[in-house]
Amino acid sequence: TQLLEQSPQFLSIQEGENLTVYCNSSSVFSSLQWYRQEPGEGPVLLVTVVTGGEVKKLKRLTFQFGDARKDSSLHITAAQPGDTGLYLCAGERTGGFKTIFGAGTRLFVKA
Amino acid sequence: NAGVTQTPKFRVLKTGQSMTLLCAQDMNHEYMYWYRQDPGMGLRLIHYSVGEGTTAKGEVPDGYNVSRLKKQNFLLGLESAAPSQTSVYFCASSYAAPNQPQHFGDGTRLSIL
Numbered sequence: 001t002q003l004l005e006q007s008p009q010f011l012s013i014q015e016g017e018n019l020t021v022y023c024n025s026s027s028v029f030s031s032l033q034w035y036r037q038e039p040g041e042g043p044v045l046l047v048t049v050v051t052g053g054e055v056k057k058l059k060r061l062t063f064q065f066g067d068a069r070k071d072s073s074l075h076i077t078a079a080q081p082g083d084t085g086l087y088l089c090a091g092e093r094t095g096g097f098k099t100i101f102g103a104g105t106r107l108f109v110k111a
Numbered sequence: 112n113a114g115v116t117q118t119p120k121f122r123v124l125k126t127g128q129s130m131t132l133l134c135a136q137d138m139n140h141e142y143m144y145w146y147r148q149d150p151g152m153g154l155r156l157i158h159y160s161v162g163e164g165t166t167a168k169g170e171v172p173d174g175y176n177v178s179r180l181k182k183q184n185f186l187l188g189l190e191s192a193a194p195s196q197t198s199v200y201f202c203a204s205s206y207a208a209p210n211q212p213q214h215f216g217d218g219t220r221l222s223i224l
Contacts, residue, residue, distance in 0.1 A: 009151070042215025044215070044220055102153055104153055
């Protein structure tokens, strides 16, 4: 059972396009993190969101945490080939410290 | 600044063989974790440790053992390897506080024939 569902699983777009990927759950999380993983490497943290409704921006990336702290989205504006990678969301459950990972969205940006 | 270092990077084993995967971190982190990553399934927690001398089971602990004799090292053992344990294994570490990011190594690709 995947507690964190990510969609879409795969996304192939042209350079310059915008995209949004989603991370959904029926569980409440005390925080949610987004990681990016490139081939042959471990995941690297992009952002942590903690407050329901929180929006964080990291250059062309915008992250939002749902009001009920059950879901999150990542929006990329004007995607570039360097954005290619596997995007993972990870939630820390309320009252615990173990982090649950989603299966990821694999993004490919074509030049 | 090495961060989290995993050895070896690649290994091929025959069914029934044993081996130990090594993880070392130089960030003085209290928490350490072992995950396996399989296609379409994301990262699944095998075992974790909240401090030197402590270990606990994660989501998929069967067939694996761990030890944390020193704060900076976390070892993952396979006593009798099975083809189902073919995977990419990641070690991670974090500070002992809520909502802290995990720092990952670059993984060990393990194939069991």
